[in-house]
Amino acid sequence: MSTDFTPTISIxxxxxxxxxxxxxxxxxxxxxxEYVVEGKTQYDIAMAGKPAEIFxxxxxxxxxxxxxxxxxxxxxxxxxxxxxxxxxKKKKRRRRxxxxxx
Numbered sequence: 001m002s003t004d005f006t007p008t009i010s011i012x013x014x015x016x017x018x019x020x021x022x023x024x025x026x027x028x029x030x031x032x033x034e035y036v037v038e039g040k041t042q043y044d045i046a047m048a049g050k051p052a053e054i055f056x057x058x059x060x061x062x063x064x065x066x067x068x069x070x071x072x073x074x075x076x077x078x079x080x081x082x083x084x085x086x087x088x089k090k091k092k093r094r095r096r097x098x099x100x101x102x
Contacts, residue, residue: 009057013045021045026074027081033058034068045072 012030013021022032022045030047031054048054051069058066074081 009046009048009054011044011046016043016045018043022073024073024075025081026072027076027078028071028074029078030072030074031069032072033066035062036065036067037062041067047078 012026016022016032018032026045027047030045031051033044033046033054035042035044035058044058046054046057048057055069058069
């Protein structure tokens with residue numbers, strides 16, 4: 001029986017600069033991956049359901065060029081990260097109907 005499983009990986013920053021993009025406002029489930037392309041070391045910041053999914057993706061893609069994977073500096077819960085607040089509804093103003101005096 002063949003199971004075709006495609007992991008859901010979100011690459012937050014591709015070819016990232018770790019000095020400026022590995023920050024505490026990222027989710028704590030994000031990982032920094034290190035790999036070599038054409039003799040140059042590159043870093044990605046990726047997020048997935050399980051760390052093994054990130055490892056499998058990068059190892060399958062880069063084979064022996066894949067060097068390291070470590071947790072990023074993120075401190076935010078994944079369900080609270082990158083969530084936009086719901087728009088506030090504008091309150092309707094009621095008009096007063098002026099009664100005519102008889």
